[in-house]
Amino acid sequence: MKSIELDSVSKAYGNETVLLDFSLDIEPGERVVLLGPSGCGKTTILRLVAGFIKPDSGSVSLDGQVVSRDKRILVPPQHRKLGMVFQDLALWPHLSVRGNLEFGLRAKGISKNEREAKTQKTLELVGMGGYGHRKPDELSGGQQQRVALARALVLEPKVLLMDEPLSSLDLELNRRLRKELVRLQEKLEITLLYVTHDREEASHIATRTISMEKGRISSN
Amino acid sequence: MQKRTISYMVVAVFLLIGLAPVLSMLINSIVAEGRFSLGAYSSVLTSARQWNLMAHSAVLSLLVSTFATCLGVPLGLLLGKTDLPFKKTLTALFVIPLLIPPYIIAVAWVDFLGIQHLKGLWACVLVLSSAFLPIPMLLTMIFLRTINPRLEEAARLVSGWAGVLKTITLPLILPGILLGGIVVFLLTFGEFGVPNFLRYDVFAVESFTQFSAFYNFKAATASSVPLALVTLLVLLVEARFLRERTYQIRPTPDSIQSSTSIRLGKEKHFWLGMASLLAMALVIVPLLVLLLRSEGLNSYTQALERAGHSMVRSVTYAFWGATLLTIMGFFLGYIIHTKALAFWRSVDSFTIFLFALPATVIGIGLISLWNTPWTNFVYGTAAIIILGYLAKYTALTSRIMVTQFAQVPASMEEAAHISGAGWARTMFFIVAPLAKRGLLAGWIVAYIFSIRDTGISMLVYPPGHETLPVRIFTLMANGSEQLIAALCVLMIAATLVPAAILWSVPRLLAKRKVP
Numbered sequence: 001m002k003s004i005e006l007d008s009v010s011k012a013y014g015n016e017t018v019l020l021d022f023s024l025d026i027e028p029g030e031r032v033v034l035l036g037p038s039g040c041g042k043t044t045i046l047r048l049v050a051g052f053i054k055p056d057s058g059s060v061s062l063d064g065q066v067v068s069r070d071k072r073i074l075v076p077p078q079h080r081k082l083g084m085v086f087q088d089l090a091l092w093p094h095l096s097v098r099g100n101l102e103f104g105l106r107a108k109g110i111s112k113n114e115r116e117a118k119t120q121k122t123l124e125l126v127g128m129g130g131y132g133h134r135k136p137d138e139l140s141g142g143q144q145q146r147v148a149l150a151r152a153l154v155l156e157p158k159v160l161l162m163d164e165p166l167s168s169l170d171l172e173l174n175r176r177l178r179k180e181l182v183r184l185q186e187k188l189e190i191t192l193l194y195v196t197h198d199r200e201e202a203s204h205i206a207t208r209t210i211s212m213e214k215g216r217i218s219s220n
Numbered sequence: 221m222q223k224r225t226i227s228y229m230v231v232a233v234f235l236l237i238g239l240a241p242v243l244s245m246l247i248n249s250i251v252a253e254g255r256f257s258l259g260a261y262s263s264v265l266t267s268a269r270q271w272n273l274m275a276h277s278a279v280l281s282l283l284v285s286t287f288a289t290c291l292g293v294p295l296g297l298l299l300g301k302t303d304l305p306f307k308k309t310l311t312a313l314f315v316i317p318l319l320i321p322p323y324i325i326a327v328a329w330v331d332f333l334g335i336q337h338l339k340g341l342w343a344c345v346l347v348l349s350s351a352f353l354p355i356p357m358l359l360t361m362i363f364l365r366t367i368n369p370r371l372e373e374a375a376r377l378v379s380g381w382a383g384v385l386k387t388i389t390l391p392l393i394l395p396g397i398l399l400g401g402i403v404v405f406l407l408t409f410g411e412f413g414v415p416n417f418l419r420y421d422v423f424a425v426e427s428f429t430q431f432s433a434f435y436n437f438k439a440a441t442a443s444s445v446p447l448a449l450v451t452l453l454v455l456l457v458e459a460r461f462l463r464e465r466t467y468q469i470r471p472t473p474d475s476i477q478s479s480t481s482i483r484l485g486k487e488k489h490f491w492l493g494m495a496s497l498l499a500m501a502l503v504i505v506p507l508l509v510l511l512l513r514s515e516g517l518n519s520y521t522q523a524l525e526r527a528g529h530s531m532v533r534s535v536t537y538a539f540w541g542a543t544l545l546t547i548m549g550f551f552l553g554y555i556i557h558t559k560a561l562a563f564w565r566s567v568d569s570f571t572i573f574l575f576a577l578p579a580t581v582i583g584i585g586l587i588s589l590w591n592t593p594w595t596n597f598v599y600g601t602a603a604i605i606i607l608g609y610l611a612k613y614t615a616l617t618s619r620i621m622v623t624q625f626a627q628v629p630a631s632m633e634e635a636a637h638i639s640g641a642g643w644a645r646t647m648f649f650i651v652a653p654l655a656k657r658g659l660l661a662g663w664i665v666a667y668i669f670s671i672r673d674t675g676i677s678m679l680v681y682p683p684g685h686e687t688l689p690v691r692i693f694t695l696m697a698n699g700s701e702q703l704i705a706a707l708c709v710l711m712i713a714a715t716l717v718p719a720a721i722l723w724s725v726p727r728l729l730a731k732r733k734v735p
């Protein structure tokens with residue numbers, strides 16, 4: 001069964017066509033990188049998979065289940081069981097690091113003890129064990145990055161979506177974090193769909209790279 | 221979906237509060253004894269007196285909006301664009317007249333000059349211009365902050381500030397200037413407290429007197445329809461030319477802005493003197509006159525005796541009004557910002573229409589809707605006053621919330637959904653806390669406008685539910701000058717003290733936290 005499947009998806013904003021008959025299959029455990037110039041539709045694909053926008057035509061499936069089809073969202077984002085790291089990280093500034101991780105666990109109705117245990121375990125996994133009480137704006141860029149990753153992982157998703165998460169970091173940190181990311185992905189056996197416009201970054205992360213050009217695949 | 225259901229519900233509630241009274245008033249005005257009839261209109265429209273009143277209203281509104289704009293825009297530039305010392309204090313001072321019922325300013329001036337020297341058209345122009353001056357001033361300051369400083373910097377390289385202001389800054393804030401003029405025009409058009417007190421007959425006074433003095437509900441209704449039409453016309457013009465540009469105001473942060481403020485240099489003292497003189501004349505003198513006139517504890521004990529209950533009621537109603545207005549503004553602002561419903565734009569325009577609509581029109585509409593044997597639980601209680609606040613002032617809170625939401629990235633909410641949270645949980649734990657500054661600002665503005673409301677409360681208050689502005693207004697006919705002055709001071713205190721406390725407490729707490 002495919003982990004993520006886009007079947008001839010089209011999407012336009014007004015009269016600007018962003019995706020035209022776009023298809024993509026991703027097997028469980030793959031690390032697929034979408035690579036392409038600014039404005040070619042990479043974020044649009046992630047947002048379609050996450051369920052923030054609906055396709056004009058075509059369908060999106062997760063784990064064999066159709067979640068969006070032809071202008072309809074069949075399964076809303078909160079029920080898709082995805083993890084996502086946003087381009088701007090989107091850490092909630094009014095919550096502590098721990099609060100950011102616990103929010104999703106609370107929504108799932110998980111008990112307090114279990115919440116605390118999972119939060120602590122995940123923070124340690126990304127090397128942020130001692131920072132639970134801090135507010136996001138008291139962290140450095142790389143640390144915020146790790147917290148955003150931890151927040152996405154704490155719900156134990158099978159699929160992780162990442163939108164240029166490392167683009168704002170310096171090269172040194174970028175190298176270190178992407179190595180850790182690969183290690184974590186292998187350890188947790190999740191499917192990764194990763195967006196970047198940096199060819200070098202792509203080559204270090206991907207098991208498969210998909211080069212895009214204005215809404216279509218230019219080469220695999 | 222939760223989001224759609226709740227959005228529809230909120231809009232439905234708002235239509236019941238705002239649209240139903242206006243419709244009910246319209247229907248009432250064309251039905252006589254169970255039949256369609258334009259009798260009420262023909263008597264209004266054929267009388268020369270009514271046309272004369274309409275002309276008075278137009279002249280007064282034009283003069284006030286011209287004066288307020290001509291003074292308010294330069295003042296806004298001075299306070300928002302230069303390195304003038306004491307900018308914040310001066311701004312706060314100039315805003316005060318807007319925060320209290322305009323007739324209180326009229327009372328102060330009359331106390332100062334005597335009614336024989338202060339009546340008629342020009343007296344109204346003086347009082348209302350100073351009351352509404354803050355509107356063009358604040359809009360100028362807000363629009364100045366939306367200009368990308370780079371545009372001005374680029375022009376500075378080739379020209380002095382005078383040239384930059386003329387060719388870059390002023391054209392960019394022109395929509396704000398026009399908007400200010402329009403708002404002042406409409407507020408003056410609907411104002412009846414001041415013209416009534418200073419004895420200048422205008423149209424808004426007419427529908428009020430028809431109702432309150434002659435109990436002629438039909439005539440009152442028919443004469444408020446022209447008021448509604450003028451409002452609609454002016455707003456259509458506004459929407460046609462300005463709406464898109466005034467839509468989402470995104471101020472840039474202080475740090476960027478300060479890089480392009482005008483250095484006054486040696487002229488600093490001159491401008492500070494001018495601004496202080498103006499503040500003295502328009503704000504400090506009237507307030508001092510009231511304070512001095514109310515001399516002595518005696519007049520205050522008397523004031524509390526005669527209007528203490530009204531004061532408590534005013535504060536209570538304003539508290540509930542502000543709370544409900546904040547909730548309504550939060551949801552409507554959210555619907556408008558996220559375009560959650562296909563007709564979000566109409567919702568926005570409608571709140572603004574209601575804000576601009578003269579209070580008499582809303583008041584008469586509320587009465588015609590709720591004055592039935594089955595709805596006495598509204599008509600006979602404070603609920604009708606609060607409904608009036610909600611109908612008229614929701615535009616303020618919803619616009620404040622739209623501006624606030626524009627500063628919260630959409631990804632905050634999306635991240636919550638991805639974490640498995642539904643809409644209600646996301647709104648409560650993520651969106652509302654992130655918008656808390658807007659909620660607080662909205663609450664304060666709503667409190668001030670609710671407590672200072674005279675127009676609606678005057679028409680709809682049930683026996684035993686008089687608010688303080690209404691009580692003062694009725695006591696003005698026979699109370700002593702001292703008593704009235706003391707009441708006005710109490711009114712100002714009831715408005716400003718809670719607002720100031722709410723405004724400063726979170727700031728003080730925030731300061732304490734910083735190590």
Ligand SMILES: Nc1ncnc2c1ncn2[C@@H]1O[C@H](COP(=O)(O)OP(=O)(O)OP(=O)(O)O)[C@@H](O)[C@H]1O
Pocket residue numbers: 013018036037038039040041042043044045197
């Ligand atoms: N909400 C929207 N409304 C209108 N157009 C949009 C919207 N979102 C995206 N677009 C347009 O769709 C196209 C693809 O956008 P997308 O964000 O997917 O690009 P991207 O590949 O992620 O670019 P970048 O590398 O800059 O993030 C762009 O031309 C963009 O202008």
Ligand SMILES: [Mg+2]
Pocket residue numbers: 042043044087163
């Ligand atoms: Mg993108």
